[in-house]
Amino acid sequence: MTNAPQPDFPALTSAANAAAEKAYARYSRFQVGAALLLSNGEVVTGGNVENASYGLTICAERSALVRAVALYGPQIRVAAVVVVNLQHSPSPPCGACRQVLAEFMAPDAPIAFPAEIDGQLQQVITTFGHVLPYTFLFTPPQ
Numbered sequence: 001m002t003n004a005p006q007p008d009f010p011a012l013t014s015a016a017n018a019a020a021e022k023a024y025a026r027y028s029r030f031q032v033g034a035a036l037l038l039s040n041g042e043v044v045t046g047g048n049v050e051n052a053s054y055g056l057t058i059c060a061e062r063s064a065l066v067r068a069v070a071l072y073g074p075q076i077r078v079a080a081v082v083v084v085n086l087q088h089s090p091s092p093p094c095g096a097c098r099q100v101l102a103e104f105m106a107p108d109a110p111i112a113f114p115a116e117i118d119g120q121l122q123q124v125i126t127t128f129g130h131v132l133p134y135t136f137l138f139t140p141p142q
């Protein structure tokens with residue numbers, strides 16, 4: 001991604017924290033926020049939105065992505081992602097979010113999230129391809 005906007009990780013982290021503050025996490029009390037830097041330079045955020053059924057809960061990453069598509073259309077690309085939570089716990093993107101982000105994100109795009117490494121909570125910054133190798137992608141027939 002040579003033309004991708006460069007991520008300002010402190011600013012994205014601040015935006016993700018603001019989204020986490022607004023999360024609807026009445027069941028787990030685990031408030032997560034995500035900030036997406038889009039290829040057009042805009043930043044779109046989302047927080048997790050839980051549901052009494054649990055299974056209908058949507059994560060912060062997908063919440064932000066759905067919002068980005070609603071705002072900017074289906075051609076939008078994600079240049080970088082930052083995920084945070086307010087509980088000072090690990091919160092790497094779940095498998096569902098990784099797969100959904102894969103539709104919009106290049107393998108070399110950066111993604112940051114809190115993870116436990118050697119017993120220490122750290123903000124990991126890596127590439128999307130590192131967190132989701134062997135992405136399932138489907139090209140519909142013409």
Ligand code: ZN
Nearest residue numbers: 059093094097
């Ligand atoms: Zn998720």
